[in-house]
Amino acid sequence: MRAYAHERFSRQVTLTQESVGTYAHAVGDTNPVHHDAELAAATRFGRPIASGTHTTALLLALTASHYSQRGAMLGLEFWVRFRKAIYADEQVTLEWLAVKVTPNAKLGGEVVELRGRIRNARGETATGAKGKVLVTAAL
Secondary structure, three states: OOOOOEEEEEEEEEHHHHHHHHHHHHOOOOHHHHOHHOOOOOOOOOOOEEOHHHHHHHHHHHHHHHHHOOOEEEEEEEEEEEEOOOOOOOEEEEEEEEEEEEEEEOOOOOEEEEEEEEEEEEEEEEEEEEEEEEEOOOO
């Protein structure tokens, strides 16, 4: 179960209009900019965009997928800042860097402080993030 400071991990995800619309409807986000191409074309974005909850969920899920390969992982806190729209037909890169790992006897594991981002297809940071997770041998 060991977490490492300065460890980087990432994943690429290709969004589709169908997946973006399906996610928005599934979580009750009825904003038509996520599923109505005609309406979205008339907005400042010019085409449908992904919901912030969708892209954030993908980024947070990457932490669980990564650390659960070593033991149990529990999210403690996350903070995100939306900087640019992510389009519904875009390939994005999800990235995390572990900046600090602190053993925590009370919680029975290691608290990992993370800095992350989602880069859009042009390589720009569309979403910035910070987080803390607990990595343990078992929950």
